[in-house]
Amino acid sequence: MPVRLNRCFIWKGKHVVLQNIFTLIIETIASVLGGVLLLRFWIQAVRVRPPQQLAQFIFTLSDWAVRPMRRLLPGVGGYDWASLIGAVVVAVICILLELGVRSALSASLIFSLSALLFFQWVFYGLIALLIIEAIFSWVNPNAPLAPFVRALNEPLLRPLRRIIPLIGNIDLSPLAALILLRVVHQLVIYLIMSVA
Known part of the structure; x- marks a missing residue:
């Protein structure tokens, strides 16, 4: 009996480790993308021209998400709402993926x-x-x-x-x-x- 409990404990331990690794990967990707989207919003809100390489990085990393959203959310008042809402969507997706792994959706x-x-x-x-x-x-x-x-x-x-x-x-x-x-x-x- 102790051997079986021990194996069960080891399996649960591996499962938790895999969940933690998955969560780390999801949080890292979401944080980078969310941060880039927020930076893109802030750059346009304060009307600052970023250095060429940084601008290329920001726009290359975020254009795939921002351009389709701009059809629904055009810039109003000089603000890039698609970038801001995109960051919110990334946060929601990140949380959904994390909670989906833990099966706790509310x-x-x-x-x-x-x-x-x-x-x-x-x-x-x-x-x-x-x-x-x-x-x-x-x-x-x-x-x-x-x-x-x-x-x-x-x-x-x-x-x-x-x-x-x-x-x-x-x-x-x-x-x-x-x-x-x-x-x-x-x-x-x-x-x-x-x-x-």
């Missing part, structure tokens, strides 16, 4: 987890842009990507720079933005979880 659970994943991509993407700008400012302010990243962060930092003065010629607005993003992130998590 509409409220799918909505909540998809919204959490989408907003996680948004917040972590903005945080990454702020950190990249900080690194550029310390290491190489004249790096080829520095003006592009600075332009992407400008809508987020401009209001804070009006409020927070330079202290010793150091701009603390990125730090304030990071703190505010974390606070808003926590509030969004709370709101989504309270709705679910």
